[in-house]
Structures are given as structure tokens and as C-alpha cells.
Amino acid sequence: MTDARPDWYIEEEVSGFRLGFEIVETLHEEQTGLQHVQVHQTRSFGRLLVLDDCVMLTEHDEFIYHEMLAHVPLFTHPEPRRLLVVGGGDGGTLREAARHPTLEQIVLCEIDPRVTAVAREWFPALRPGLEDPRVQILHRDAAEYIREQARAFDVILVDSTDPVGPAAALFEQDFFEEARQALRDERGILAAQGESPHLQREQVRQLHAALGAVFPRTWLYQAHIPMYPSGWWSFALATLGLDPQATEVHERIRAAALPTRYHCADVHRAAFALPPCVRELLP
Amino acid sequence: MTDARPDWYIEEEVSGFRLGFEIVETLHEEQTGLQHVQVHQTRSFGRLLVLDDCVMLTEHDEFIYHEMLAHVPLFTHPEPRRLLVVGGGDGGTLREAARHPTLEQIVLCEIDPRVTAVAREWFPALRPGLEDPRVQILHRDAAEYIREQARAFDVILVDSTDPVGPAAALFEQDFFEEARQALRDERGILAAQGESPHLQREQVRQLHAALGAVFPRTWLYQAHIPMYPSGWWSFALATLGLDPQATEVHERIRAAALPTRYHCADVHRAAFALPPCVRELLP
Numbered sequence: 001m002t003d004a005r006p007d008w009y010i011e012e013e014v015s016g017f018r019l020g021f022e023i024v025e026t027l028h029e030e031q032t033g034l035q036h037v038q039v040h041q042t043r044s045f046g047r048l049l050v051l052d053d054c055v056m057l058t059e060h061d062e063f064i065y066h067e068m069l070a071h072v073p074l075f076t077h078p079e080p081r082r083l084l085v086v087g088g089g090d091g092g093t094l095r096e097a098a099r100h101p102t103l104e105q106i107v108l109c110e111i112d113p114r115v116t117a118v119a120r121e122w123f124p125a126l127r128p129g130l131e132d133p134r135v136q137i138l139h140r141d142a143a144e145y146i147r148e149q150a151r152a153f154d155v156i157l158v159d160s161t162d163p164v165g166p167a168a169a170l171f172e173q174d175f176f177e178e179a180r181q182a183l184r185d186e187r188g189i190l191a192a193q194g195e196s197p198h199l200q201r202e203q204v205r206q207l208h209a210a211l212g213a214v215f216p217r218t219w220l221y222q223a224h225i226p227m228y229p230s231g232w233w234s235f236a237l238a239t240l241g242l243d244p245q246a247t248e249v250h251e252r253i254r255a256a257a258l259p260t261r262y263h264c265a266d267v268h269r270a271a272f273a274l275p276p277c278v279r280e281l282l283p
Numbered sequence: 284m285t286d287a288r289p290d291w292y293i294e295e296e297v298s299g300f301r302l303g304f305e306i307v308e309t310l311h312e313e314q315t316g317l318q319h320v321q322v323h324q325t326r327s328f329g330r331l332l333v334l335d336d337c338v339m340l341t342e343h344d345e346f347i348y349h350e351m352l353a354h355v356p357l358f359t360h361p362e363p364r365r366l367l368v369v370g371g372g373d374g375g376t377l378r379e380a381a382r383h384p385t386l387e388q389i390v391l392c393e394i395d396p397r398v399t400a401v402a403r404e405w406f407p408a409l410r411p412g413l414e415d416p417r418v419q420i421l422h423r424d425a426a427e428y429i430r431e432q433a434r435a436f437d438v439i440l441v442d443s444t445d446p447v448g449p450a451a452a453l454f455e456q457d458f459f460e461e462a463r464q465a466l467r468d469e470r471g472i473l474a475a476q477g478e479s480p481h482l483q484r485e486q487v488r489q490l491h492a493a494l495g496a497v498f499p500r501t502w503l504y505q506a507h508i509p510m511y512p513s514g515w516w517s518f519a520l521a522t523l524g525l526d527p528q529a530t531e532v533h534e535r536i537r538a539a540a541l542p543t544r545y546h547c548a549d550v551h552r553a554a555f556a557l558p559p560c561v562r563e564l565l566p
Binding site: 008010012014015016017018019020021022042043044045061064196198199222224226230231232260261262263264266267269270271273274275276277 | 291293295297298299300301302303304305325326327328344347479481482505507509513514515543544545546547549550552553554556557558559560
């Protein structure tokens, strides 16, 4: 800080609407071969990770996003053993996934090695996932990698940036078809971050249309994520048959009694309750 | 607009975190005897009403706030006949309340007549409530008015600004005691807008402590409201015995089949599902 005037990280993902985080100090900034990476110490949200001018996570809120992306699908599967995380190089999704003792192997396929290195250096709360002995980290293009993985995984989590730039392919029907064949058996599950159902309605509609063309059963579930534009975020869940609202899913969540701060059996059920203005986005 | 540079309405209700709405045109601005009132045409949220530098509503999102404040308590009561709305001079809560055919009398107690006049002029979608023949509009201090209303109302809705300035008294235990004696019988219900459970945790805690000291049964319920800071908003519900989650409440919602865009039986139930990080704020 060279003067007393506060500095702000301003995000305008949706034209005409901005979120601003006051920056106390910029801790790191670099242009990797793939994207622009920033780490700021903010005044109200702890540390902030930004990729290509989009908020990826803040220390204060990341638990909500990561718990909801990991636990909703992982509890839906009766016994997940092999997990693929696409993107998610920061390690937050790994940390939550690693709380599931049935998992024997967790592959992280993150295209940019610098994201993992930066997260490891600046976000201590994310490290446990990156250091779990079951985790194997690959720095490859996930769309390519997944083509080689026939019947390999029980659950696939797409922890991507927005559907522009490097992550655009991860929202397409072709990718979902490859992902489907990478699922081990008829209990296979895919979950993906799914944009804001309030501000990015057309992207949400397209994502669910693409997913619905490939998987027999799909759902949208929601969470309150203040660090993202509108604070109203969605995830997409697709299965070959399993139901995330089955009684045994709620029983598994209660029995595990993970020390989560957002996801729990009640919130798991409630996340699938859609207002009419969201229901109309689905096929 | 005098030049090509866009203008922004910036709100920093919580220090270090800002929401910004791009302004296309400022339609109205005045200092009333009580507060500063602004109406802006925004680029992405329709028209915006601001009172004392706090977003009250935008045309795009107001339906969520008003549906959730009005329908959750009004469907919890088996036959609401007399309703008091405290604050809410813009008319949005009235519009939703007026959809309940059992209501015979609706009193709006809004301290600032200019809020009602400005809303009537600039927000056509809010007018129906203000013009409903069952509505009586009083421009009085609600804390004073309610003292004279022994056993007068079935439901009281507190549609206030934040607990600073003119509305501070509406969050205090004294006010809730007066409100309780203004409820007609043991089926009485009070609901209030309740701040952000993410950004205003101490205010939420105090509100529920005060309410819990007066009413035998209290709940917090949540909604996604992008126009407010964090997008994660709460409401407080207090009853003398009724349960907002009783089966007959969900049946009444389904039978009424109101043309709502956010509230529905599923969302009504889900709104009460609290993550551990919110549950811990309650007494």
C-alpha cells in the first residue's frame, strides 16, 4: 500500500452489475501461460483468488461452494471409490472430498499448474486436500484426459471457471458424452458448478439442455454464495439412475456427521427446491 | 446523462464490500423530512429505489423479497382477516398480501408519505397493492401506532429499512412486546425482514434474541435476493403457537396456486432449512 486511499477489486461479470472487495494488500499477481492469477488480502472476505478477472474463492466463503460441489454428489453415491475432479486446482473441492472415507483414489485434472502452486502458497486452509495421500494431481487438459478414461470413475466433479475461455469446452454436450463413458457403472454421477440462475439464465439453460441430452436424470441445486455475482449460485447434478433425494442419501449424511458449516441433510434436501423462476430454465 | 461515462450507484452497507448498479438515468431524487430518496433507471435491474443510501428494491428482484415476506406468514395463518404492514410504503408487500382473499382489512403504517408517493409515480408494478380497496394507508410512526392496537391484527409484517436510523426501534424487544399485544388471538403471527445471515451476523443474532424473549415460537427463513448485499437474506417469523411447516400450510399454498415466481410450497419448506453456520446465530 503506497497511499491511504483504499484499492478495490471490482468484478463486472454481468454487464451493469458490480461486486467490489476492498483490497488491503495484493499478495501475488502473475500471468501464467493460460490465465491471469491474482491473490489479494481483502478487508472483509479474507484472501481472494482471482482467475482472469473472475472471483474463484475467498477465504470466508469458499466452504459453501466446496461443500456443496463435493458432498451433494458424494453422498448420493452409496460407495464412491474413484473420484475425478476437473479443474479445482485450488484444492478446496479435494479437501471436502477427502472427508469421504470410501474414496480410494482421487484424480485432480487441473490444466494450470500455477493455480495449484499459488493456492498451496497463499491459502493454508486449502492445503489438506492437495496433500491427501489418495490424491493424484495431473496438469492436463481435462477434455483430452477424460477421453482415455473408459469406465474409470464413480463420481466426476467439474469445478471449473465460467463457460468462457479455457473452461468453455467443459460446458458442452461433447464433454458430457465423454464424461458419461468415463463413469464406471450405472451408479455413476457427474456434478458441475452451474452459474447464477438469476444473472446467467441463458448459460444455465444451455448447460442443462446439454446435460439432459446425455444423462437420463439431471437436477439443478442451489446455494447461497456471497462471493459470486448475485450470491445465488447453482450446480448441475446428473446421474445414470441414482436419486440425490433418496431416503438413504439423507441417512448417509446424518450418519457421517461431517463437521461441515453449510451442507447438512436439511440443506441437501432444500437445495433442490426450485422457485418457478428457476424451474422454467430446465428442459 | 450529460456525458458518455457511465454512472454507478454504489452501496457499501458492510465495510469493505460493495454492490454497484450502473445508472442509465436518475429519475428522481429528494430529501424528505425523514430520509434521502433516490430513483434510478439501472442498466441491468430495471428501476432502483434507494432510501438513505440503502437499496430498497429493484424492479427485477422485488418479487422475491415481497413474496417471501408476505406469503410465508399469510399462508401459515389459517384465515388471516386483518393485516398490519409496518413500513413497506412502496406497496410491494401490499401487492402480494392483497392476493389473499380472506383479508378484509390491510393497514399500512408507513412513516414517510413521500416513499408512497414516489413509488406510486415511478414503480407501476407496485401500484396494485396501494390501490386495493381493502388497504388503509397511515403515515404515522408505527411504534406509536401499534401501542393503540390491542388485539387488532391476525398478522403483522415488518417491512422496514435496516436497524439504523428511523427503523432502529422496529428491531427492539419493546416493539415486539407491543406487537404481540396487537395480535388478535393465539393464532397471531409476526414476520420481519431480518438482514443478511452472512454479512450482518450480529444484527441477526440480536433480532432473534429480542424476538425469542417475547414470542414462544420463532424461526429464521432465507431467500436468494440478489439486489441486497451478499444476496443471502433472512426473515424472522414469530408465532404464538402456529407452525409454518405444518402439513396444512403446504396444502393451503398448493390449493391457492398463486401466480408467484419465487414462493411455492417447495420453496416455503426449503427456506427454513438452515446450514449450521446460520443455525448457530439462533437462541
